[in-house]
Amino acid sequence: MRQPTVVISGTGLYQPPHIITNAELVEAFNAYADLQNAHHATAIAAGERAPMTHSSVEFIEKASGIKQRYVIEKDGVLDPTRMYPRFRQRPDGELSVMAEIAVDAARKALAAAGKTPADVDAVYCASANMQRAYPAMAVEIQQALGAGGYGFDMNVACSSATFAIEQAVNAVRAGSANCVLVVNPEITSAHLEWRDRDCHFIFGDVCTAVVIENADTATATEQWEIVGTKLATQFSNNIRNNFGFMNRAEDSDPLARDKTFMQEGRKVFKEVVPMAAAHIEAHLATFKYQPADVRRFWLHQANLGMNQFIIKKLVGADLSGTVGADLAPLILDEYANTASAGSIIAFHAHKADLKAGDLGVICSFGAGYSVGSVIVKKLTLP
Ligand SMILES: CC(C)(COP(=O)(O)OP(=O)(O)OC[C@H]1O[C@@H](n2cnc3c(N)ncnc32)[C@H](O)[C@@H]1OP(=O)(O)O)[C@@H](O)C(=O)NCCC(=O)NCCS
Numbered sequence: 129m130r131q132p133t134v135v136i137s138g139t140g141l142y143q144p145p146h147i148i149t150n151a152e153l154v155e156a157f158n159a160y161a162d163l164q165n166a167h168h169a170t171a172i173a174a175g176e177r178a179p180m181t182h183s184s185v186e187f188i189e190k191a192s193g194i195k196q197r198y199v200i201e202k203d204g205v206l207d208p209t210r211m212y213p214r215f216r217q218r219p220d221g222e223l224s225v226m227a228e229i230a231v232d233a234a235r236k237a238l239a240a241a242g243k244t245p246a247d248v249d250a251v252y253c254a255s256a257n258m259q260r261a262y263p264a265m266a267v268e269i270q271q272a273l274g275a276g277g278y279g280f281d282m283n284v285a286c287s288s289a290t291f292a293i294e295q296a297v298n299a300v301r302a303g304s305a306n307c308v309l310v311v312n313p314e315i316t317s318a319h320l321e322w323r324d325r326d327c328h329f330i331f332g333d334v335c336t337a338v339v340i341e342n343a344d345t346a347t348a349t350e351q352w353e354i355v356g357t358k359l360a361t362q363f364s365n366n367i368r369n370n371f372g373f374m375n376r377a378e379d380s381d382p383l384a385r386d387k388t389f390m391q392e393g394r395k396v397f398k399e400v401v402p403m404a405a406a407h408i409e410a411h412l413a414t415f416k417y418q419p420a421d422v423r424r425f426w427l428h429q430a431n432l433g434m435n436q437f438i439i440k441k442l443v444g445a446d447l448s449g450t451v452g453a454d455l456a457p458l459i460l461d462e463y464a465n466t467a468s469a470g471s472i473i474a475f476h477a478h479k480a481d482l483k484a485g486d487l488g489v490i491c492s493f494g495a496g497y498s499v500g501s502v503i504v505k506k507l508t509l510p
Pocket residue numbers: 182183184187188191192286325326327367391392393394396397430431465493494495
């Protein structure tokens with residue numbers, strides 16, 4: 129039997145209503161640090177405790193390339209007596225926040241693909257954090273959309289989207305689904321430690337959605353053939369969050385530092401850059417492609433410097449110039465790191481100008497460690 133051609137026929141983006149600029153973020157953090165230092169003045173004076181030091185806009189922009197981030201709730205994050213978002217606990221009968229933003233992005237992706245929820249056979253909710261243990265977020269999203277088939281959740285941290293795309297491709301190739309909706313709701317603001325200077329600037333909230341279907345039924349005016357997918361993992365503790373259902377049984381503090389995002393940023397940078405570059409090169413080689421054959425790389429959006437290094441390793445180009453930016457567009461200056469959604473936002477926002485036949489690579493990398501690449505080719509449509 130002929131293997132079906134599988135395409136991405138639509139993408140969608142939910143963008144939260146609030147922006148936090150670096151200046152606002154730093155002002156709140158510094159006010160928090162001053163309050164903490166005043167509160168612990170005696171211990172600090174006695175040398176029993178180190179004072180907290182201020183954050184700075186210059187450091188954030190130079191070290192990461194991030195200039196602002198979108199969040200669903202802003203006031204709690206910027207309240208120096210709180211420093212995390214404030215969400216109303218919704219009753220069980222009401223649509224959850226995570227499902228709400230997923231439904232918004234999903235509807236936009238379905239509209240772009242020219243599909244209705246009735247065409248969807250499966251919903252994969254792939255994200256770095258799920259709002260609850262069960263029922264699966266994907267099943268709630270499936271019901272809210274009015275889609276058929278089945279849904280399930282999956283988590284491979286920042287690589288959740290690319291890993292889900294491979295599962296969708298496999299389902300369509302195997303014939304168990306004809307049209308799969310992949311959604312990546314990332315409410316990173318709720319698991320970021322806004323009180324830690326080393327990482328308080330890293331994340332932003334967003335949701336992306338991708339429609340993956342059999343090319344035989346695709347009707348969208350723009351379609352991307354999925355040439356191939358390749359996933360890899362290698363265990364590392366350098367990005368870790370210990371929040372989980374065992375916390376209570378372990379009698380551990382649910383508010384302790386290790387129950388939110390933690391990382392060894394320098395180590396991650398050094399170890400993941402070569403891993404991602406080698407992964408992309410090896411994946412392209414299986415189809416006899418060279419990195420120079422690729423018209424655009426939609427890379428994970430964690431750090432400007434990381435992406436510059438990866439592109440330099442692959443094609444020798446400098447991403448700080450216009451050619452580099454065109455080759456691997458950045459969205460992290462506006463969105464910050466949005467975990468699994470980053471490379472998909474880049475693809476969503478920077479694909480329309482490519483020509484039929486152009487080759488591209490979507491690539492994620494992050495906790496696990498995990499790396500996922502998706503080679504796509506813009507289809508020539510009649
Ligand atoms: C997080 C990251 C931006 C930090 O940049 P960095 O250059 O490694 O910075 P470091 O953490 O080594 O800190 C450098 C110095 O700046 C200081 N610093 C840290 N945060 C600061 C802040 N907000 N404001 C001012 N100074 C700060 C540090 O204390 C350190 O000071 P020291 O040299 O006196 O010890 C960077 O490591 C990174 O992006 N890594 C990859 C992360 C990643 O991809 N994570 C997500 C998973 S996909």
